[in-house]
Amino acid sequence: MLLAIDVGNTEVTVGLFHDAELTRSFRLSSETRRTADEIALTLSQFFPELGDNRGKPTGAVIASVVPTVTAGYLEAARKLCGGKPLEVTAATESGVTIEYRDPQSMGADRIANAAAAIERYGAPVIVVDFGTATTFDVIVKERRYLGGVIAPGIVTGAEHLIRRAARLSAFELKPPPHVVGRSTEESLQSGVYYGAVGQVDAIVRRIAAEEKIKPRVIATGGLASMIAEHSETIEKVDPDLTLHGLRIIHERHGRD
Numbered sequence: 001m002l003l004a005i006d007v008g009n010t011e012v013t014v015g016l017f018h019d020a021e022l023t024r025s026f027r028l029s030s031e032t033r034r035t036a037d038e039i040a041l042t043l044s045q046f047f048p049e050l051g052d053n054r055g056k057p058t059g060a061v062i063a064s065v066v067p068t069v070t071a072g073y074l075e076a077a078r079k080l081c082g083g084k085p086l087e088v089t090a091a092t093e094s095g096v097t098i099e100y101r102d103p104q105s106m107g108a109d110r111i112a113n114a115a116a117a118i119e120r121y122g123a124p125v126i127v128v129d130f131g132t133a134t135t136f137d138v139i140v141k142e143r144r145y146l147g148g149v150i151a152p153g154i155v156t157g158a159e160h161l162i163r164r165a166a167r168l169s170a171f172e173l174k175p176p177p178h179v180v181g182r183s184t185e186e187s188l189q190s191g192v193y194y195g196a197v198g199q200v201d202a203i204v205r206r207i208a209a210e211e212k213i214k215p216r217v218i219a220t221g222g223l224a225s226m227i228a229e230h231s232e233t234i235e236k237v238d239p240d241l242t243l244h245g246l247r248i249i250h251e252r253h254g255r256d
Contacts, residue, residue: 013243
């Protein structure tokens with residue numbers, strides 16, 4: 001078994017693999033401060049196998065973009081798995097050549113996404129990840145990661161709008177019945193939702209034209225399915241792409 005943990009700014013996604021099969025996964029808030037013991041207890045409640053000596057995972061792999069909580073998850077994984085977890089960084093052998101000017105500035109989750117995309121879908125491919133930020137990662141032939149785009153996340157942008165506008169209030173994020181809203185709530189829904197859809201399609205088309213590629217476009221993250229519903233460029237939604245990327249990197253690390 002393999003325990004895979006993706007620590008993001010808003011959510012932590014955790015999955016348990018049996019070989020290449022993701023058996024179960026869950027998400028929890030990364031905004032809550034937890035000790036290593038609390039994290040270990042939470043993980044063992046979702047994955048009872050972790051407390052069974054006969055079925056202990058053979059390894060653990062972690063990607064984190066939140067330095068203040070990384071140590072707690074590393075220690076919790078060590079306690080549960082009985083060995084040192086692999087922490088993915090730009091220095092980790094991922095099977096992808098990172099062509100960022102400063103590779104060390106690249107988030108571990110984006111490295112995992114790139115590794116999974118190239119293995120599962122081939123190249124050229126663009127990964128659109130809907131999280132605290134909306135990121136676009138561009139991978140081409142010869143396993144080259146060219147770079148990408150970072151935009152404000154959909155929920156992040158909507159929350160900022162509400163904070164800055166005195167007469168606007170919280171609303172449910174979903175596709176409205178009409179593009180032209182018949183109320184303030186519908187107008188907000190339309191602007192945020194179709195703004196996000198349009199942003200994705202426009203950026204993907206500009207990338208494709210600039211790089212002269214015809215990429216597959218894979219979406220992941222919490223809002224991927226909702227945005228893909230009306231997107232003209234998203235080809236497939238893969239909600240567990242990052243976890244699979246962590247598994248792939250762990251397997252590669254084990255072979256080296």
